[in-house]
Amino acid sequence: MTAGPGARLLRSPTSSGRATFLELFFDLAFVVALTRVSQRFAELSDDTGWALVAGFGRTLLLFLALWLIWSHTAWITSRYEPEQAVIQAVVVGTMFAGLVLAVTLPRGMEERALPFAVAYLSVMVVRPLVVAVALRGHPRRLVPFRLAAWAVASAPLWLAGALGPDRIRLPLWAAALAVDYLAWALGWPLPWLGASAVNRWRIAxxxxxxxxxxxxxxxxxxxxxxxxxxxxxxxxxxxxxxxxxxxxxxxxxxxxxxxxxxxxxxxxxxxxxxxxxxxxxxxxxxxxxxxxxxxxxxxxxxxxxxxxxxxxxxxxxxxxxxxxxxxxxxxxxxxxxxxxxxxxxxxxxxxxxxxxxxxxxxxxxxxxxxxxxxxxxxxxxxxxxxxRRRPLEVSAPPVGRETSGDRDFEA
Structure with a gap:
């Protein structure tokens, strides 16, 4: 691992593996957001046919956008030291954006589409850039740069869907979200840099x-x-x-x-x-x-x-x-x-x-x-x-069975 000023952001072997109080505080924004998701689903109780399918699809899309932000935050605090001021600022900023998403979500596919899209993009684009700058030349800075680049690539679809007619919002946002999820699955590949080997990341x-x-x-x-x-x-x-x-x-x-x-x-x-x-x-x-x-x-x-x-x-x-x-x-x-x-x-x-x-x-x-x-x-x-009357089972995960001696981990 290359030493440097940015190395202090990385989780050390002695770092506590438990979630911090700040992360639990952060979850409060998503309590509100999940409640809003449930409200949107409940509004479909009288719908049938295509109206039910379209309504469910719109709400599912909003939920998947929320989940992407929450899960990225969980990975950030699993790879970086959550007690560092920069990471805490990132978490608090994401929490504020999460509250904006929660407030706009009930009409997030309707008249509040623009603030929803702006709050989402502010997290997806700005957050990784802040982390990349804080890493200061550390090799791991390429990962958040990849995230930001792919978020910028999908941003036109989010903004076009928010500013355009209602009838094109669902397909445009579905395409944008597909890009964001596909980028994660592929490791955010970029020309000349390749992809990040997410499967070999060090995590807590x-x-x-x-x-x-x-x-x-x-x-x-x-x-x-x-x-x-x-x-x-x-x-x-x-x-x-x-x-x-x-x-x-x-x-x-x-x-x-x-x-x-x-x-x-x-x-x-x-x-x-x-x-x-x-x-x-x-x-x-x-x-x-x-x-x-x-x-x-x-x-x-x-x-x-x-x-x-x-x-x-x-x-x-x-x-x-x-x-x-x-x-x-x-x-x-x-x-x-x-x-x-x-x-x-x-x-x-x-x-x-x-x-x-x-x-x-x-x-x-x-x-x-x-x-x-x-x-x-x-x-x-x-x-x-x-x-009953059997010894408690221990885990035997078939996923990721390669040992650290067989593969080099990416920092």
Whole structure:
């Protein structure tokens, strides 16, 4: 590693692996943002057909933009020393931009498109330039320069979508976001410089695992907030009280299924992986799906508590059943990343929910949510039964099995 003034920004071996209080403070902006995402999803409850698909796609795009900013921040504080003033300034600045995104998000695809795009681009372009300047000639400065260059390349699409007619906003922003995600997947390649080997990055595995686990808890907390606010604001009835109880039980089961035991062993898996950057990249995408599934399921809670025994609406199943199905699929992916296999109980639960879905088109929302809760409970019980009287499993991540002796790590 080349020494120099910029080297002080790099995480040292003695740096704490736990998330800092500043990062937890930073997450507050994303609590607000995730709540706004849920609100946009909830507005789709009466839509059908193309209107439902387009509305879901617009909200999903806004969520993916938020996730890219949050996940980049998590990687920054996993690779650089979060106690350094420059990194703290970067985190605080990103938090402010995150609040702007949260405020504009409810109408972020409509009349507030420009401030949303400007806040997003200010993070994607300015933040890596600040880090690059702070690194002062250190070889790692090329990575943030790559990020800034690709963000500048996608900026015209973001701005054209924000300033142009509403009808072209979704395709332009979808293309811009595809560029941003593709650049990350490819390592932000540039002429003559090539790509950054993200899979070989040095990262603080404990820290990155902490950040992902905390985001899962934030998403679950947002769903609990939805349950409490909807039930507290509605006229009390025994039917709504029953829906409230089932919704809470479902959230508790999602928590149990995530943390036992794959989510709990994420830190160990990153420590055991020969190439933690590779496993961290895969895990980040998995946690994106898990957070999205929890948000979508939370919207289903709101619909069921409001009208537990109302007429069945096919669009509601996208949230009431679709969210848990996506959760189980993502949880299977996490299981493979941690243990190198997939639990049969998760597969059974997914298949059962998919088989029940056609029948649930003809039943009330309360019945659909109850079926989901029962299936998740059975999955949790099967997991517990399989582990009973057996030694606790240790992680055996198949992702990034190369050892440090086989590959050189990129700083």
């Amino acid at each position: 595995g404990m820290h990155l695992a902490d950040r992902h686990q905390q985001m899962i808890l934030i998403a679950l907390g947002e769903s609990i907030l939805v349950i409490g606010m909807v039930f507290g604001g509605a006229d009390y009835s025994a039917e709504r009280a029953a829906a409230f109880a089932v919704a809470f039980t479902t959230s508790a089961l999602l928590w149990r299924l995530y943390f036992y035991r794959a989510g709990l062993l994420l830190t160990e898996a990153l420590d055991r992986a020969g190439m933690p950057g590779k496993l961290g990249t895969a895990s980040e995408r998995t946690h994106l799906l898990i957070v999205l599934s929890v948000l979508v399921t939370g919207v289903g809670y709101e619909m069921v508590i409001d009208h537990p025994y109302g007429p069945p609406r096919p669009s509601w199943l996208l949230f009431v059943v679709g969210g848990p199905v996506l959760f189980l699929l993502a949880r299977m992916r996490l299981e493979y990343e941690i243990f190198g296999r997939v639990a049969r109980s998760l597969l059974i639960g997914t298949v059962v929910l998919l088989l029940f879905t056609p029948a649930l088109f003809h039943w009330t929302p309360m019945v659909a949510l109850s079926v989901v809760a029962v299936v998740l409970a059975v999955v949790a019980l099967l997991d517990a039964r399989r582990s």
